Amino acid sequence: MNHSGKFALGVLCSAVLAACSLEPNQLQQTAGTSTAHAQAKSAEARADVPGLSETYAQLRKEQIAQVDYTLSVTIDKTGEVFSGRVIADTQFRRNLLQPLTIDFAGGEVKDVQVDGNTVPFAYNGQFITIEPKYLEGRKHAIAIDYTHVYSTNGSGLHRFEDPVDGEVYMYTDFEPYDANRLFPHFDQPNLKAHYTLDVTAPKDWSVISSVREESVKANGDVNHWVFPQSKKFSSYIFSLHAGPFTVWEDDADGIPLRLFARKTLAEYVKPQDWFTFTKQSFEFFQKYFEVDYPFVKYDQVIVPDFNAGAMENVAAVTFNETYVSRGEKTQAQRMRLANVIAHEMAHMWFGDLVTMNWWDDLWLNESFATYMANLALAENSEFDDAWENFYLGTKQWAYDADQLPTTHAIQLPVKNTDEAFANFDGITYGKGGSILKQLPYYLGKEEFRKGVSNYLKDLSYKNSTLNDFMGHLGKAAGKDLSEWQQQWLYQAGLNSIHASFQCEGGKIASLTIEQSAPADYPTLREQRTQVGLYNLQGDEMVLSKAIPVTYSGASTEVTAAKGEVCPQIVYPNEGDWAFAKVTLDQVSVDNMSKHINDIASPFTRLMMWQSLEDSVLDAKLPMDDYVRFALANGGAEQDINVIRMISRHLTGHFMVMSQIDMDGSERKQLQQAIESFAWDQLNSAAAGSDAQKVWFATFTSVAHSQQALANAEKLLNGKLSIKGLSLDPDKRWNLIALQNEHLFGDYEKAIKDELAKDSSDRSQLNAIAAEAMRPQQAVKAKWLGNILEHRDQFKLAQLKYAASALFPTGQQELYVANADRIVAALDEVNSSDAPELVGTYARLFPLNCSKDGVEQVEGILNSGKQLNPLLEKALKNRHFRNQRCLDMAEAMGSHTAG
Known part of the structure; x- marks a missing residue:
């Protein structure tokens, strides 16, 4: 299964806002x-x-x-x-x-x-x-x-x-x-x-x-x-x-392929992409696993109202319709499609042919498919930046989840099927996939591959446990992995690493990797990575040396670094081999800040930008400093992945500033600067480029001034155009939602006119979201009633769209006005055995960056009630994010006062 479909509502993926031996005993069986x-x-x-x-x-x-x-x-x-x-x-x-x-x-x-x-x-x-x-x-x-x-x-x-x-x-x-x-x-x-x-x-x-x-x-x-x-x-x-269904047919070296979509969506499907990515995945996996595809034919069915991204049903995989764009896909969207196709196909071997004995090994099932999908793209597709996308998406999801109060060990006991559902998260997919990405470096790439192949051959059509998998890997590599398992699979928490170095006479005299762990999860781990040494050569900051090293414990000396030219930047996870949070030393921070756009490698720039954002989230770097740095340097960036990251961070900080207690004139100045920057980047981006599409999405997320809203309305009505920007139906709904969120122009008519042109279910869902965004108490009361009291009259997808849109971050007062009604419904929701209802209800607790917001959720958690595991998890995470937002605001306030 792939859960990226959960983030298909256009909800921000910012970490601030939260986007977008335990083995069971084998009983005697004789x-x-x-x-x-x-x-x-x-x-x-x-x-x-x-x-x-x-x-x-x-x-x-x-x-x-x-x-x-x-x-x-x-x-x-x-x-x-x-x-x-x-x-x-x-x-x-x-x-x-x-x-x-x-x-x-x-x-x-x-x-x-x-x-x-x-x-x-x-x-x-x-x-x-x-x-x-x-x-x-x-x-x-x-x-x-x-x-x-x-x-x-x-x-x-x-x-x-x-x-x-x-x-x-x-x-x-x-x-x-x-x-x-x-x-x-x-x-x-x-x-x-x-x-x-x-x-x-x-x-x-x-x-x-x-x-x-x-x-x-x-x-x-x-x-x-x-x-x-x-x-x-x-x-x-x-x-x-x-x-x-409309059906398309093809063939992958003797394996019959079919692709299905409903009739009214068929015109938007690009079967050539689907079949190309499918054939490339088959070509890679059959060679890698050394096991022929076991299920004869391969169908892929694109379906509506799907709760996840996709599901690996044997030879009949289902996909969320969000993988079909009604406009031209960006390269990142095409890669996302290729990735989910490869992910589900990997399950045909790992999950379907060989299947976990019980749900405690769900993480392995999903993590393996996550890793293998990215490996397949990196080694047998047109996408040469697959690992950059992995870092930007899956790995950031994992890092975020591993710093939440609900973090958990990768391998957990699962007492019942309800708990299996509760553990579908960034640890299950992202952290697990990341540590599997580390294993080929740790064991050797061919040793890892051979271990996987032998596992699949030995256990075909059977059930297996984690120990079966690790035993095959260890045997192939000639290495005992029991300690590795204990460190990585049975202990929770995210380690941080940084490089400490001294230079003498222009050469490195000593360099160590220092590893730390949070107090609640003190495990220090062993893994293999590279230390990257960077220096200016002419106008470019280039990698002068990458030194492989296996580190463990609190401090590991990198002896191979001695005598190398003294670096201007040291990055202790070069190439993103390791799963660890990187803290840059002060020398590297200073040089990176001066030369962010001179760094030759886009992947390195990507990681540097994320290091800065991590400092903001940790309340070490004031948010306004980051925003000003991004506005000063982001415009020169040409790599689309780095542009996506900068856009994500700016959008998240714009929304946080809508809530925090800060000087009003400074808020106005910074938010206006972000809006103007997004509009300028949109207009200056190459016509029809992916960057143009990214900045359009950014603009529709941060537009708030009368001028910006007027420009958005003119774009929608065709009175203003931007060369190369094609307004497909989904982009049009972005503009309509913006109008409704700010009650700008004839916002009601905008919805009616669009539905008259396009009455598809996707448009109807977008219409619900646009209406729910309106800053009007009557609207909030109506949709709260639908969600909490009349939900049987609506499909789950409709309730999800409404709940996700009901309280945008700029409408905190309306949320506060309705909070008592939301909390009053908690007992009924909590007693439900429907995880879908619980998940929808949890969306009604948006970011509330205030002391009252922290205390409200704290009160529920400390009430003594036995909460549904899904609801408890959502509320603990919301409490954490509310408090983190307050800490970020305090860091910015202290900085301003100083």
Whole structure:
């Protein structure tokens, strides 16, 4: 799975605002388990609660030796429910001494049969229970007839009706525990199965699953699709997608490729990009893994209302529609598409072919795909700056998450499926991917590759644990990785490093890497990196020497640096090998500040800019100093990745200044300077360039003066144009949102006119967001009512857009006026078992950079209430960001006063 789709609402990715051995015991799995042990286990009844616990999953794994499913499903265009029949051919390890439960959430069970005979059962809305006396013997065919409502929240079998042409589309999304919303079964990753599927669906629909259909037979207004038995895999990566999709076809060296999108989106899809990136990924992975693609065909389905970025269903990957732009993509957007295609494909081997035993190894599944996707792009694509993008995006997400109060070890115990969901974060993906990026330097690139290949070969179609993976890597490299595991996987926290050096006679006399750790997480780690020595040569600051070094402990002497020319800048993580926060020494800071635009390497400039931003976030560098530095130096930058970073930082600081207690005239001067800078950069950027697109987005985020708002309105109405700037529908909505946020011009008419031109669901979602942004109490009350009290009348996507847009950072007074109503709804939300509702509610707590804002969240956290893990995590992080914002304001105030 790729979660970048979570950041597709145009929400700022600034770290200030928050954008955009623990191994489970392997129970004995043989028929020879002692009777006493089995009798002890029989006393354990499954708790009558949603989800699945690790303890019960282990017990059920003891019960069941093998299972295969035959599934028949009937779906239609107009109904609210679908029907199905599943036969689970089940082999047990021994005669059952306790009831068998079958996962099935939110449906209706019509009948249960065992070997053709109807048997009594219990159903509590979460799982079906069959008493052991109906399951005597070791092998049974358990048949269940059922119905289930279609989903509208993106999980289970989701139904979407296109508002433009009325066509209906369906898709499934199951991770970690929603496959049982499609059909009753044993929904845990270590009970892999073969699936034989047949589907009755409207005759003009395509039906897509893990295998290609073997026949399609017409029967009046419907077709009956019959699929052959699949390979063996976990149910969370099974799939059923259906609808009147537009389809494109291609081939990757014998592997059939198909790409699907709904009809009204098809004109914007660029299949050549999709197929090119797909073929390049296949070419790289099959060679790297030395294992042929195991699932015969490869479909990619672009779907609406998707909760994540993409999902690695076996041979039928689903993608969020935000990967389809309605205008010309930037190179970064094209790379983002290539990256997510490669990420999901990597899962076909690592995740689908070899699958984690339980959700505590979810991090490894996602981190490996994250690392491999970037490696594939770096080594076999047109994107020669893939690692710069990794640093700019994934790694900054990881660094941010690792400094939050909710940071955690990469490897965590996961007691139940709800906790698996809670741990999808920047540690799971970003930090894990970053430390896997470090491992090939630490072990050797070929040793790492060989270890991965052997792991996949040895465990194909099986389940595995972290120890299996690390054991294969260690064996290939001839190295014991137990200490490495303890340092990196079982301990939380982010280390900082800096270089300390002395020069004599123009040469380095000594250079050490100093490593530190936060007090709460004091682990000092070992890793391999490079120390970069920089000096001016003519007008350029160039890398004069890169010295590889493995550092550990509090201080590591870099003996190879002795005698080198005394550097003007030292960067102790040259090439971004290590996962560590870099603090520059004062000499390097001074020279970098003087020569930021003279540094020859764009990647180095990128890292230098981030070091400055880190100092702001740590309240060491006053924010106004950074802003002035960026305005003075940013205009000369030509590298698009550095431009993106500068833009991100300026936008974030603009928004923070809207809230903090600072001198009013200084706020006005700095915000106006940022607005003017963005407008100037937009107008001076090369026509049609990516830089032009970046500065357009920046301008629409910071425009606030009457002149700027008037210019934005003229752009929207065609009275003003900028050469090369094409206003596609999504850019037009940026301008409309800006009007509504500031109640400028005929803002209501702007929404109506745009919807008349474009009634797509994307436009309808943007219209909701634009309205919710209005600084009017009546609007806030309306949408709070919809989110908190009338949510059943809306799709989840609509509620997410509204909640994310409701309180922009410049509307703090309106948030304060509605805070009591938001807090009053906490108990009801907290008692919900729907993570989607909890996640939407958490968006109603925006950045509140005030003492009251800190105390409000603190009061909830200290109330003694047992908070939902997702809600508790969101509130702890909001509390931290509010306090950090106050600290930044204090640093700027102290600086101004001094």
